[in-house]
Amino acid sequence: MPKTKIAVQVISSGMLPEDTLMLGESFVKQWKIPQGQPLTLKFGGFRQHVKAIAASRFDGLRISQSLARKMGIGSNATLRMQYKADTATLSLGPLIGVLISRDYPQLADRPFGSITMFCKELVEACESQGAYVYFFTPNLIGNNTSSVEGWIYADGWKRTTLPVPDVVNNRLTSRKLENKPNVQNFLKEVKQKYRTSVFNEKFLDKTEVFDALKHDNSLLRYLPESHLLRNYTMLKAMCSRYSNVFLKPVRGSLGKGIIRISRADSDHYQALFTTAAGTQKQTYSSLLKLFSSISTKMKSNRYQVQQGLNLIEIQKRPVDFRALVQKNAAGSWTITSIVARTAGNHHFVSNLARGGTLSTVSEAVLKSNLAPGVSRTDTSARLKSAALAIAKGVEEHIPAHFGEFGIDLALDTSGRIWLLEVNSKPSKNDNTPLNDNKIRPSVKLMLQYSRFLAGL
Template structure:
């Protein structure tokens, strides 16, 4: 099977029948295709039997505009192509579908709200690599029984088009509620079973699920702070007797929402720090029973993880943690894309950018921190931990992930700890800090890697 890129040119319907394509003669010789043989043209789930007209001294493909519309191709483009002689199938692609939470058709210049720039970056990256991408929401798949989706594609501006089901689905849903909809889950199931497509980042991760799974792996367990599902008062009492600080984290939470830090005071009293939208709310309780009584109402609707408090490195008394983005590459292997340090704002004890945290390089943060041992080699230890944890997730959690945001910490002795793993890493947390304005750098490595892994999965 040979692989290459081909320039696909759209020509008017009057010049070429719908069931015929024109192809550079060199391709036919390369793939040993006879002029008289009909072949199957495939693009995602689209298939059509076509005749080929060889064109001497031409290295592209020409197709009828009507045929292009059926394929969801709105303008001339460059795509990867491969030919399978056993099935006489000429595949164009990869066709990548990105499932997003919502769209805004009334603002066609910004149809995806705050993630429009990321979507455009992905479209530009696909154009460079010879792939085709479109974007759709759960509303576009609800009740869809045919092999097409009404999605958004970029062609001199954002346009709606009817496209075939894709080779690859990249799940970028940011809502657990949307992801759990029966129509979405049925779509994932059908894409995998009926259409043999790959779906990656197919589910959200829960903190308790991650820690319980990784405890089984000796190579990963050394990075795990002691953690338990907060089932009752006994669990809280046991953790607070061992550690001066205990964090209570919603198992399904993100962006630092709902985290409670419990700190033992002098005597029997305890102080709780609650994250709020504007900062931190403090409350002192005369004893642990009173504290537990106060939070037990939350436990009726939210499952909490009780986690060992760590003595994190700090910069001017502000805790620092690290976001590592790991992605599968063109060979299908986990690779590190970036690691950045995040320093909490003065109003918060969590470092998320959404809560006023600031970014810096790992070396800058470590050098400015109060770390007293293990400063040398800290960056390497963080990289090793991120890749080891990603491999552990693959091994112990039965779901397909192509990228992970892994939140790590260093304690003051230089030891690396895992805080949490996010299967939908933000596209704003991992921008390389040394990025310049050169045109070659406008497509971030994290975006290029998504395309390369999609090519790997689809055989392009």
């Protein structure tokens, strides 16, 4: 099935009827496109009956202004084109829609706030690959799901009406927005009606991930003991088994709300709470009193209780690792990047939002207190192997479509690898590879996977 990139020129509607395409003669001959006969033009969810005429000494595609307006494309786009003779369909695209949390129309240069640069980077990657991308928010989703109001970049950011995309990348950053009825109805309808592929389609809860992976014997070695905290009896049992345990909000992110509990001495327990300013320490005369003090938090938040680990440290600051795992052009999981994150001063979590710092895996392992005799040379390869296995396990055991994961891993002082968390909406700041490439590998892979899904 031939496909190629082609330059699309938009010309006056008076010079070319809306139902007529002018196509370079070489393309018409190469693909055996019948001239003057009915064809279907496809662009995302947009369909229109057209006929093609060949143009000599021309190697692009010309369409009328009125047709371009219906398609929502700018004046000079380069798109991939594919012709299927069996259905007489000429497909352009892929058309990719990125669902983001909010926009700021009053900010002409930064309409998407802190992720504007990521969005512009994706536009540039799409231009080079012959794809077309737009950005839309829950507030821009209307009752009519045949089209979407979204943002495109054409000599500046502007809003326009576009067809339903071939692929939706769900980059919503809050469950509240994702669960809005108009968002859920839209995603359900475009999948059913237009066969749109939606990836990263849901958030993952911590307990959901660990409970799912417990059924995979090949992954058990990476899983610290972990349960949904239901009552005092469960907390007491975990504290009797381990010298320290972590309580993590089931739906938390960025290290917010994590509590570390440890026995201070035979009569006292200590709790460390994450706060924006650093770690807050509280000592209790009994575990029951500690549980009573946090039970108010449990009324509004469900917590996961997890085995504490003896993580490697650099100058008494814990280290963990963030692997960005993405689907590639063949639809297979691949490692995009893996970085070490060292906790900031006065913090026991390593998130960058909490003052953590990035380094390469080898640098962190070399500086760490990994036990003597434990190999430091194969750590990176072992972490990558674990991240890939976990990504495949989540995909196999949780029924949803994912295209990327941020997988947080830890290494204890004996060299054993542990899973801390799987994030289905990895931050574009927290997983940035340590280089300054204009278009990051993570952006290129997101586009390659979108092309794979669209078949273009």
